[in-house]
Amino acid sequence: MKKENLILLEIKFKLMKYFAIFLLLFFLQETNAQTVFSVSNKYDADIKVFVAKNKYDSDLVVFKAKNKYDCGDNNGVWFFTDSKYDAKKSIYFVENKYDADLIIYFAKNKYDAKWREKSKMHLLF
DSSP states (O other): OHHHHHHHHHHHHHHHHHHHHHHHHHHHHHTTTTEEEEOSSGGGOSEEEEEOSSGGGOSEEEEEOSSGGGOOSSSSEEEEOSSGGGOSEEEEEOSSGGGOSEEEEEOSSGGGOEESOGGGGGGGO
């Protein structure tokens, strides 16, 4: 009877260890949610973006983070990476808002970052 209990306890411990590793990997992946890379060719981009002069003309108010760990879950806080492979999305900046999939405005304050047009949120998932 004691040997069976030890085996069950050992199995539970291994399962808990694997579950903890899974959770850690899951949360590490989520910190990369709003990392973007600016490409020089529109055909290489996932999204075409136009920068508005006024936040009221934008779909998304964006704050440029200095650290990738400051990024959130599709909340408008972006970190620009140096490599396309480190980014969740690649973007191309267009000169005409009618060519854009998404219109953004760069905010000076992190707390101003937000979606103004929630119907376009799917573009960054």
